[in-house]
Amino acid sequence: MASRSCANFLHLVSGDLLDIPQTPRALPRVMTVPGIISDMDSCSSNDGDSDVTSSGVRERKIIVANMLPLHAKRDGETSKWRFSWDDDALLLHLKDGFSPETEVIYVGSLKVDIDVNEQEEVAQKLLEDFNCVPTFLPHDLQKKFYLGFCKQHLWPLFHYMLPMCPDHGDRFDRILWQAYVSANKIFADKVMEVINPDDDYVWIHDYHLMVLPTFLRKHFHRIKLGFFLHSPFPSSEIYRTLPVRDEILRGLLNCDLVGFHTFDYARHFLSCCSRMLGLDYESKRGHIGLDYFGRTVFIKILPVGIHIGRLESVLNLSSTAAKIKEIQKQFEGKKLILGIDDMDIFKGISLKLLAMEQLLQQHPGLQGKIVLVQIVNPARGFGKDVQEAKKETYMTAKKINDVYGSPKYQPVILIDRPVPRYEKSAYYALAECCIVNAVRDGMNLVPYKYIVCRQGTPNMDEALGVKPESPRTSMLVVSEFIGCSPSLSGAIRVNPWDIDAVAEALNTAITMSESEKQLRHDKHYRYVSTHDVAYWARSFSIDLDRACQDHFSKRCWGIGFGLGFRVVSLSPSFRRLSIDHIVLAYKRTNRRAIFLDYDGTVVPEASIIKSPSPEVISIIKTLCDDPKNTVFIVSGRGKTSLSEWLAPCEKLGIAAEHGYFIRWSKDSEWETSPVNADLEWKKIVEPVMSLYREATDGSNIEAKESALVWHHQDADPDFGSCQAKELLNHLESVLANEPAVVNRGQHIVEVKPQGVSKGLVAEKVLSRMVNGGEPPDFVMCVGDDKSDEDMFQSILTSVSNPSLPVAPEIFACTVGRKPSKAKYYLDDTADVLKLLKGLATATISKPRGLPPIQRRWYMPDTIRMGYMPMRWLSRAVACKRQNLLKMINFLSAEPEGKLTCLLKYGTECIKASRLMTTDADSKSALRDLAAGITDYQSELKQLRQSVEELESGRNNTRNEIAERREEELNFLKDLREQLNSIQSELRSRKPKEPPSPTDEASLVPLTEAMMYFWF
Known part of the structure; x- marks a missing residue:
């Protein structure tokens, strides 16, 4: 490999360090344009370190989320922290989709506060025992990050709630945003502690960490980075109200693969990229991709699944069977409708209760025969909106029970306490219908769990005395605004805001024939059982690997400052x-x-x-x-x-x-x-373009003598792009037999003659x-x-x-x-x-004297005639490097040509030395010249290596390269011997006068040429 000194030397010659031929090695991970600093804080990227190629053997996946899939509690006797896996955590189960050889590392926060003095010990224990890397956020930062920006700004906005007034959400707070960025930076630092960036895959989860990809991409330009959003992504009209909208979008675009539960969420994200960043997407072979500065950011649409094995193990518990018998006895003779939701304003619990009230009112015959059991999971937030939702839920339930209930019958049962898994599974197994009525939700896996529990297991059937061949049935009423709705084609989809429609859907579900219920159940169970969490993780992992496969075949530059940082990825020859x-x-x-x-x-x-x-x-x-x-x-x-x-x-x-x-x-x-001077096709094109101009506000037509152009730069980005695609297809069909071609450019559709x-x-x-x-x-x-x-x-x-x-x-x-x-x-x-x-x-600028190539050949004659003033030579040797580079660039830009030029230059130096006198000035000049030749010997060696590598790339034989190398080494040796000989001769020589010119005027052009050669 060329040394640093040689690299700098050639950089001066060619102006491009990347022209240096190098020994074969792995393409460096990072190539950053000098002079572009993109750090917004103390985490300056060390590109030199990140060029080191690591040598990981075992495939690793680093899973990053806000919370680790762990439970933590103090030991009552030792006061030490004790940790255990959270068996309900989705992140724990997704590793079932990876190969057994894959090492999985989790990075995230704990659900408890750890004292600063204990953090190092806890971190070591978690890494050794659980392969987990904890991020210890200061308490104040954690509060501003999670309860502040995440829950007060992102969570409501992503669920289509704008802070129109102080009673409906908090206004944007820049301090909370800074806390969000700082927390993401801490997560990035923890990932960088354990990552092997050449080999590891990083998978980031959910809206808490949407700027984390920017920090990671800033340090490792070729990092393999995926992101999955578990919440909805709002429409562009909602999202554009966020003051930091561009920073978050660019954060997600610093990933290689971005995943969403549904096409609607992905479509909203693509629309935001189009409207706010001017990016277009295209679909190729079933994959949606955004071109972002030469990188293709792929979009993945994949609903998450559940861990069926875990759920079936709960069904096989004796406690589950006992609870089922207990519930059967409690609600004997009644049909059970089940709802399980978090206490949240977006879960639509009160709307569900109102629909139940409407059902009992419209169908009096169902009174006393149906019961809605609503299990309320503990609230994840503690805001005023949660308390209001809880209050409204209790008031509505009490009202329904007061009107339609009796001492022995309550139509609504609210269970507002922590409910163990086996009890929830028992309710799932007995419910005739499950209703999920959220007004907005990311995915919601309650319907999936309900279907699996209704299917049952052989052990549970045996415990309950159910025959294995008994038909399995289930009925679902789901909101059309939740992520799992498109996947459950047999469910009754409802608009949760339409109380009458929801009530009628409940009536349809509980009165449907058993055969119809069985068909719908079988269809749902086939889907849920084949699209579990392992399938989800495996599919995302495969697509992430596909998205990253070209990383090391391109050159990358980091550009931009702060959270506007991005990587430009282009061809190696570009x-x-x-x-x-x-x-x-x-x-x-x-x-x-x-x-x-x-x-x-x-x-x-x-x-x-x-x-x-x-x-x-x-x-x-x-x-x-x-x-x-x-x-x-x-x-x-x-x-x-x-x-x-x-x-x-x-x-x-x-x-x-x-x-x-x-x-x-x-x-x-x-x-x-x-070529094709016939422009009759314009009579066909102009009416078509006029229709699209009238239908697309902001568009216009440019009429040229040979072409027609439809511009949509000033139109709505999404609508203009959609119309351009339609116009392109329309024109291609009508001009199929005409001598014209249709092209789509940047904000235009143009028709011009063929050829x-x-x-x-x-x-x-x-x-x-x-x-x-x-x-x-x-x-x-x-x-x-x-x-x-x-x-x-x-x-x-x-x-x-x-x-x-x-x-x-x-x-x-x-x-x-x-x-x-x-x-x-x-x-x-x-x-x-x-x-x-x-x-x-x-x-x-006009050159002085003769052309550079011709000027060079005057040098030997000038030296022989003795008209090389000593001060000229001394000055020239002092500027040896600059002079040499000028001559090299005049002659050749190829390494082989540079080498030849260097060798000739050494010969001219020897000629000059032999004709110099031994007065004081000439000795000083000679010492400069000797030092210069010594330096050039080093440069020659480095350049010789480059030429050797160049010739190796041309498939030269090993003998040819060896001969060339021997020849160059012999020349260097001879050059040094002659220099030593000259120095010895000068030490023993007596001073003498320089020769006088016979015709001074005739030598003026020669001296001018000599001066121009040196300077």
Whole structure:
């Protein structure tokens, strides 16, 4: 591998450190653009450390969630903490979907506060015994993070509740947001303590940790990162009210895979990305993907399942069978309707009770025959809204029991206490119908558990005396606003706000025939049993692996500050265009072809004024005035606008409407493309586009001489994109037999003649230059649009054109870091302007004396004639590195050429040394020269290694490489011996006068050439 000194040396030569050939090794994990610092706090990313390739063997998955799947309590005797697994925790069960060899590490908080003095001991114990890494949040931070931002802001907003007034939620508090970010940062630190970023997969869960991906991606650009949201994701109209909406969206987009329970939630997320970040998504082979700065963020739609084995083990308990018998006796002769919900304003418990009241009122015959048992799980929050919901629930239940109850019959039974699993399972097994009436919920697994318990187990059937062949039935009434609703096609779906409809659904459920109940139950059980938690985890893991498979085949840069950080991922051959590098290439070439796009390249895309600035006009005019240059503006705009805006540039070539019209200079006539001059298809296209313009507010039609363009940049993003897809399909169908093509670009749908493209313009210009006897040795093309890709492809293929005597220097450059056929990129139009300004400056500046290649060969003659003033040589040696690099860049940009140039330079140094006198100045200069040659010996060795690696890539034989290496080493040895000989000779030589010139005037050009060579 090239050393750091060699890397810096070559970086100065080429302007691009990535050109260094290196020994084969794993692609580094992180490549960050120098000078871009994106840290918002003390967690500065150490990119140097993160390049170290780790060597993990066993596959690991790091599961990160707000809470660890653990129970914690103090031992009464020892006062030590005792921990045990929480068997009901979803995160504990998901590891059943991984292979047995997979190591699972959990990162999260404990449900209890641990004293600071005990945290280290507890952390060690949890890591050793449970493979858990606890995050100890300070109490105040934990309160602001969880009870503050999560429960007061995110939870209500994600459930479609806006703080319209102080009585309905809290207004946004920036302090709580900062606490949320700080907590996520602590989680990130804990993950980084245990992660092997090259091999481990990280799976983050739920809305508590939505900016955690940004912190992790900032440190490890190629980290394998998945996220699953267990709550609803609101519509864009709700979500856009969140003041930190962009930071959270970008946090999720720093993942490789983002999972949702339903398509509705995913659709809302995609809509937010489109409306707020301008991102479009596409579906390929069943997978939805968002292109985010060269990375594809995949979207996964997958409802979570339950752990059936765990539930069946509870059903097999003797305590469960005993409880079932007890409940049967308690509600003998009555049909049981079951509801199990958290005490939460979004669970719709009071609406469920009102529906029960309506059912008893509309169907008096059911009074005394049905009972609604409502189990209320303890509330997770302690806000005023929870207390109000609880109060309303009790008042409604009391009202129903007072009106329709009796001393021996209560239609509503409220169980507001912690209920053990076996008791819940008993109620599930006996309920004729289960109702889940939430007004908004992420998934809700109550229906799944109900179906499994109604199916029963052989052991439970035996304990209860039920025959195994007995038919199994179940009935579900579920809200259409919960995540499991789309998966349960046999359930009766209801709008929980429609009390009458819910009451009627309950009546339908309890009066339905047994055969119908059995069919619906069987259908549900097949789905639930095959889509359990293991299936869910396995499917997500497979898709996460697929999403990350291209990580190490691309180059990555980190850009942005704070929570706006993101990673740009592009092809390994794609790099930023060095202006110094292209200017040097520009100077050493004699016939140049330059192609420039207009909008988004020389003029900003977002600019209201579309005409070029005076500075742009001046630069383009300078380039055009150079007789060595052929400059073309290639645009999709009309010829009238372009010719008017670019009128001062008389020698500029213009290709308008993607090349349908071409003009070689201001004095020449416009040429029309001979391909498909028939434009009768415009009569078909214009009425169709007019319909879409009228139906899409904010859209408009641009009529060109050869094309029609429908713009929707000012329309609603979602609707405009949808209409563009429809218009594209519509036009393709009606133009199937017409000589026209339909293309969709950025906010446009364009119809143009077949055989017209920017690529053909480039081919035509290059062909004309070759036929005119002036083949280009420099070709540059800069563009930002999809239509420019044809131009990039055309000039790249020109390298292999046999009609060109010498392969030209090719610079295909796109504007913006995005996937492209171009090899180079510039960030924006400002960078393009800098590039053109650099070329224009090189055009204006005139070199002194002879051309660089010719100047070099005057050096031996000048030395032989003795006219190398000592101060010149001393100054030149002091600037040895800069001088050397100038000469190297004049001669070659390839490592092999640089090596040859270095060897020749060493020979010239020896010639100069032998002709120097022994006066004081010359001795000082010689010492400088000796030190310089010693330094160059080191550089030669490093460069020789690079050339050797380059030749290895060309499949050279081992003998050829060995011979080349021996030859170079022999030269270095000879160079050192000659230098020592010269130094010994100088020490023994007596001073003498330098030779005098015979004709001083005739040597002036030689001395000028010598000075220019050195400086």
